[in-house]
Amino acid sequence: MTTSSKPLAGLKVIELGSLIAGPFAARIMAEFGAEVIKIESPDGGDPLRKWRKLYQGTSLWWYVQSRNKKSVTVNLKHPAGREIVHQLVAEADIVVENFRPGVLEKLGLGWETLSAINPGLVMLRLSGFGQSGPLAQQPGFGAIGESMGGLRYVTGFPDRPPVKTGISIGDSIAALWGVIGTLMALRHKEQNGGQGQVVDVALYEAVFAIMESLLPEFDVFGFVRERSGNIMPGITPSNTHSTQDGKHVTIGANGDAIFKRLMHTIGRDDLANDPQLADNAGRDTRRDEIYKAIDDWVAAHDESEVLRALAGAEVPASRIYSAADMVSDPQYLARQMIETATLPDGRPFKIPGIVPKLSETPGGTEWLGPALGEHTDETLQRLGYSASAITALRAAGSV
Known part of the structure; x- marks a missing residue:
């Protein structure tokens, strides 16, 4: 399926995030046809490029997390760099960011500035504790959200300390809520004369929102759900x-x-x-x-x-499936959940398929995570920058 026939085709997304929550949300949008321009620092780009297992210097995770995205290098500390972002935002539908609250405002890229440029903008803001409250300015990763949101407390065995899941589940949950909220905001925009808004997702709230009956059980009965290993008391067997x-x-x-x-x-x-x-x-x-x-x-x-x-x-x-079980499992294969892609040196490798499955307008992998700044020149040229202007920006360290 071509990008133009995917359900989010025509949407333009500017990703200002790094690592997990923001980029995962933008990845989902890219998989379903949105044009996602990922803004990266010229000095190394997203740290995820160097996380976990590297193949010839690049994270295999990166290739999946940034599939279908365009990489544009911009130095947000340079006025000329911020001007590029302003121009991109003027034609965008969505901005995705996961900086600590206040950071973008200090750079002149906060909601007040960007919404003045583009009143129809939907801005997805993912952070540890949200854009308000006494902890808003504190740093908060997925592990903190999982802890404060209650997930870690109930995970593990009763005679041992709390444990984490084997992945950054808090970030991923927040990203999913972020995509849901963004699509709701776009629907509101369609029905209300093009009015944009902020989608504010706190990692701890995203986790807390999936904690089932944990809160009402405490409030009504004084019952505190504890760690119970692999069983779930109240649901047997x-x-x-x-x-x-x-x-x-x-x-x-x-x-x-x-x-x-x-x-x-x-x-x-x-x-x-x-x-x-x-x-x-x-x-x-x-x-x-x-x-x-x-x-x-x-x-x-x-x-x-x-x-x-x-x-x-x-x-x-x-x-209990390991990766080795998944790659040859008939159900995985029948559902196209194991795709084969090609690394830059031509080596084939397996990547996860697309979720969810849409019967008429399915998502898909168009290309893998791009090289740092791979799409900088073409994007700037589209904005009207000449070859000499781009050279000057690069020499000044703005891109």
């Missing part, structure tokens, strides 16, 4: 179990009919037919007994035997 061959299988059988099928499958007709266990409330009062029965059965079988038996009984279950 749902757990991870170890197989005879040392693998791990997650089984979710908390539906009433599913629970009965599971119990019949593991040879526990007595539990399947026990009226006290006919609903979740009854099962949760006897969860230790239920989990022991499942543990004992799983431990007596190899992973393949467990998964085959549970699939036959239509009980939701899965091995």
Whole structure:
């Protein structure tokens, strides 16, 4: 599918962010057709270019996080550089930024300035604590948002300190809320004479917003949800179990009919037919007994035997997937979730497919994360800068 037939085709996005939250939000927009111009410092660009595993000096993460984006180098500390951003904003629909509140204002690139240039602008602002409140000026990464938002407190085992997930989940959650909010703001703009607005996403709030019934349970009952390992008290059975061959299988059988099928499958007709266990409330009062029965059965079988038996009984279950499992899995392949791209030296490599799947206007990968400043000259030429003017800007360190 060409860019012009994607659902966000025609939208122009200026990305002023770096690392994770802002760039991930802009990545989603780029995957679905928006023209995303990523503004980077001429001095090294986005630090993500050098994060985690590097291939010939460039992060493999970078190639995915910045796919379909254009890289334009601009020194925001130079007046000529800021003027370039002003010109880009004048023709843009969206600005995405994840600086600490106040930084862009000091540079003359805050909301008041940019919205005066373009009253229809939608500005997505992602930060640790939001644009207001006593902590607004404090630095806050995803790890802080996960901690303050409650996710870390409930993650792990009760006899051990809180743990993090294996990815920067707080940043990614905030990015998703940011995209949702931006699309809402664009809808408002369509319905209200082109009026733009700020979409203000705080990382801790983004995490807090997905914490299910954590707050009302505390407010009504004084109940503080604690770490519970792989089970979730109040929802039984749902757990991870170890197989005879040392693998791990997650089984979710908390539906009433599913629970009965599971119990019949593991040879526990007595539990399947026990009226006290006919609903979740009854099962949760006897969860230790239920989990022991499942543990004992799983431990007596190899992973393949467990998964085959549970699939036959239509009980939701899965091995714990590593990357090695994903790349050859029939479901991943059938859903085009494993794409093959090509590194600059011609080497093919696998990258994640696009989410979500749209039936008529799907997203797609047009190109991988660009070289630093790869699109600077073409963008400046489009704005009307001559070749000599661009040379002068580069000599002055403005781009």
